[in-house]
Amino acid sequence: xxxxxxxxSETLFERAxxxxxxxxxxxxxLHGEHPLYVSHSAGCRVVDVDGVERIDxxxxxxxxxxxxxxxxxxxxxxxxxxxxxxxxxxxxxxxRMAETLRGRTTSFEKIRFVNSGTEAVxxxxxxxRAFTGRTRVAKIEGCYHGSYDYAEMSQAxxxxxxxxxxxxNTVPLAQGTPPSVVEETIILPFNDPENAIAIxxxxxxxxxxxxxxxxxxxxxxLAASSESVQALRTWTHExxxxxxxxxxxxxxxxxxxxxxxxxxxxxxxxxxxIIGGGFPIGxxxxxxxxxxxxxxxxxxxxxxxSGTFSGNPISITAGNVALDEFDKAAVERLNTLGxxxxxxxxTAIHNADVPAxxxxxxxxxxxxxxxxxxxxxxxxYLSAPESAALNALIEALYDNGIMMIHTCTTxxxxxxxxxxxxxxxxxxxxxxxxxxEQLLSCA
Ligand code: PMP
Numbered sequence: 001x002x003x004x005x006x007x008x009s010e011t012l013f014e015r016a017x018x019x020x021x022x023x024x025x026x027x028x029x030l031h032g033e034h035p036l037y038v039s040h041s042a043g044c045r046v047v048d049v050d051g052v053e054r055i056d057x058x059x060x061x062x063x064x065x066x067x068x069x070x071x072x073x074x075x076x077x078x079x080x081x082x083x084x085x086x087x088x089x090x091x092x093x094x095x096r097m098a099e100t101l102r103g104r105t106t107s108f109e110k111i112r113f114v115n116s117g118t119e120a121v122x123x124x125x126x127x128x129r130a131f132t133g134r135t136r137v138a139k140i141e142g143c144y145h146g147s148y149d150y151a152e153m154s155q156a157x158x159x160x161x162x163x164x165x166x167x168x169n170t171v172p173l174a175q176g177t178p179p180s181v182v183e184e185t186i187i188l189p190f191n192d193p194e195n196a197i198a199i200x201x202x203x204x205x206x207x208x209x210x211x212x213x214x215x216x217x218x219x220x221x222l223a224a225s226s227e228s229v230q231a232l233r234t235w236t237h238e239x240x241x242x243x244x245x246x247x248x249x250x251x252x253x254x255x256x257x258x259x260x261x262x263x264x265x266x267x268x269x270x271x272x273x274i275i276g277g278g279f280p281i282g283x284x285x286x287x288x289x290x291x292x293x294x295x296x297x298x299x300x301x302x303x304x305x306s307g308t309f310s311g312n313p314i315s316i317t318a319g320n321v322a323l324d325e326f327d328k329a330a331v332e333r334l335n336t337l338g339x340x341x342x343x344x345x346x347t348a349i350h351n352a353d354v355p356a357x358x359x360x361x362x363x364x365x366x367x368x369x370x371x372x373x374x375x376x377x378x379x380x381y382l383s384a385p386e387s388a389a390l391n392a393l394i395e396a397l398y399d400n401g402i403m404m405i406h407t408c409t410t411x412x413x414x415x416x417x418x419x420x421x422x423x424x425x426x427x428x429x430x431x432x433x434x435x436x437e438q439l440l441s442c443a
Contacts (some may be wrong), residue, residue, distance in 0.1 A: 001270050007049040009037045030059060031406055032395050041068035043415035046403065054403045055420050057410035062217075062249050063273035063363070065326050065334075067415030073277045079304065080317040086309060096309040097320050101275070101285060104323075105256030108263035110291035112284050113311040117248035117272030118146030120282030121211070123305065124268045125150055128209035128242045130293040130302040136203055138186040138241075139211040141168045142377025144218040145246050145270075149177060151211065155218065158381075165378060166195045190219050190376040193231035209242040209268070210235075214258035215250045217409060220380035221359045221366035222373070226262060233264050239443060242290065248272040248282070252411070253335065253362030255328045274326065277318030280309070319363040330414055331362075337412055338363040344425035352432035354439050360382045363412040367428070369393070369439060385442040392438055396431035 002393055013034035016023035022030070029035040034046045059067065063315045066073065098111040114120050125137055137150045141162070144421040145151035152173045154162070163169035168187040186203055188196040188210070189417045200207060210232050215223050236243040243371065245266040250258040252274050259266055268286035275281055284291075293303040309315075342358050342365050349356045355371040369390055382390060390408055397404055402424055410424070432439070 001057040007039075009039070009048060009050055010034055010051065012037045012103045028406055033396070035378065036398075038135040038259045042235070043067045043069075044413055044420055046391055052401075054398065055399050055416075055423055056403045057076045057230050057412070057424060058403045059411045059413050060278070061273070061405060062252070062409075062411030064278050064413055065252060065274040065322055067413040068275070068278075070278070070325075070415070072325060073318045076317050076321045077277075077279075077314060083313075085314050086312045091311070091313050091316065093119055093313055093434050095321060097316050100320065100323050101271070101283070105259060105265075107259060107267075107269060107287070108285035109288040110286065111112065112291065112294060112305065113283065113316070114307055115280050115309050115312075115315075116146065116261045116282045117246075117270060118151075118282070120150055120248065120270035120272055120284050120309070121145045121151045121246055122148035123282075123284045124244050124270050124286075125209060125211070126250070126305075127286075127290060127293050127303055128244060128266065131290045132208045132240060132273075134206050134208040136184050136186060136206045137209055137211060138203070138207055139201060140186055140190050140213070140216065140219065141187050142190065142219040142380070143211075143213050143216045143246070144173065145211060145213070146248075149181045150185050153177075153182065156188045157377075159378075162378065165189060166192070167199060188214070191222070192376075193225075193228040196228065197231055197235055200239070200241075204239050205238075207239065207241040209244045211244045211246060213246040213248075213250060214261070215253065216268075217249055217364075217366070217407065218380075219377045220368065221361075221364055221372045221409060222260075222380075223361055229262055230264070236267070241435065243272065244268040244286075245335075246270045249364070249411075250362075251275065252326075252331075253364065258362075269320075275319045275324060276315045277320075278324030279315040279318045281315040281319055325415070326419065334363045334412055334414055337416060337418070338365060340418060341365050341410065341412065341421045341424065344421055345428055348425045348429035349432065352436060354432045355443055356432065356439070360409075365410045365412075367393075367408040369408075370443065383442065386411045389435055389438045389442050393431055394437045396426055396434045400427035400430050402427045402431075 039047045039049045047053045100137035102108045141154050154171045155173045161171050170182045170187050243266045247257045254260040271283040306348050345358045
């Protein structure tokens with residue numbers, strides 16, 4: 001089959017419908033009438049097959065910390081490609097990457113590499129079960145943790161099924177989810193320690209782990225309060241459960257991940273995205289005694305674990321370079337750029353005179369079509385007209401040369417400078433003005 005024929009995004013999408021369900025391999029690419037098909041990229045710019053160049057603020061769902069085709073990664077990976085891509089053998093490079101990660105935060109005593117954030121979260125939940133001998137998992141309403149059954153409960157509940165805000169329902173994402181999964185998953189309200197602890201107390205001796213994201217994207221890119229995280233830390237300590245941070249996205253926000261902002265450690269952390277330098281990766285990091293579930297001991301092997309491409313030398317080689325180059329100074333520079341971006345986008349919103357606001361922290365930013373920053377998933381939730389307005393805004397941004405994550409979120413890369421941020425702010429103002437009437441009619 002030829003690699004490409006009549007190369008335009010519309011015809012490629014038509015062709016894709018016959019072979020790929022919905023025409024894609026992942027739904028996040030769907031926006032407008034058809035997804036865009038990529039031709040090439042460099043740094044923070046991507047050109048599609050239709051010849052249009054855009055600044056990429058999506059960075060493959062926040063995974064490309066150094067942007068596209070980053071020279072040092074291309075060189076290191078090219079060299080490794082010539083030496084081999086995957087072996088039924090271990091590599092020194094994976095030891096080095098584990099050492100690098102251990103050096104960045106105290107809670108990473110031992111690390112196991114997997115292939116995606118989904119797998120990291122799944123492996124963490126299974127490790128918590130194997131360690132505690134319990135089966136239930138508690139997670140926060142609206143948080144995205146990938147597609148393991150338990151982790152995706154109440155990822156996207158709606159007003160018709162989400163129940164009482166103080167005691168949310170456990171809402172399956174996919175049709176056909178076994179009722180036993182619903183039964184085993186406990187949903188906690190975000191930044192509401194009092195109600196969260198009351199719910200946990202109802203299940204006190206059954207919870208293997210409490211899973212939380214310190215700045216959950218889908219909840220609204222809102223930081224978890226120290227008070228609420230401290231409450232979960234204390235409760236898990238006192239009740240024999242583990243606290244697991246999902247830092248698949250948030251790790252980028254501090255040299256040692258967002259957990260560095262708290263004065264206590266989680267027991268386990270799931271990682272992914274930026275640590276793979278643009279290649280598929282995930283990792284589970286945590287306390288040595290918990291990570292010993294992967295090791296044969298007096299109780300046998302409590303959690304047998306493998307994976308054909310786990311720790312493969314391509315992802316690890318790219319990840320080693322990505323992490324080396326994302327040192328303390330780079331993290332700080334990017335976070336300063338993030339502060340500038342949030343301020344510039346807030347000005348754009350003000351100038352466009354629309355009911356919108358901006359949230360986020362570090363190198364992450366999200367625009368909400370709400371006059372005030374939401375405080376939780378329910379307040380971030382978009383009605384059907386608001387959702388249509390957000391889609392129109394994202395299309396207008398694409399037309400103005402800016403690529404965003406479909407929730408109107410940006411994840412900056414080190415390839416960016418204030419010049420690109422100013423372009424983002426200009427495009428945001430123009431795009432908000434273009435959809436202003438539609439936005440106002442939602443209010
Ligand atoms: N956890 C979080 C916080 C995520 O943002 C994501 C991906 N968006 C995942 C887990 C799943 O990662 P992956 O797509 O690599 O499976």
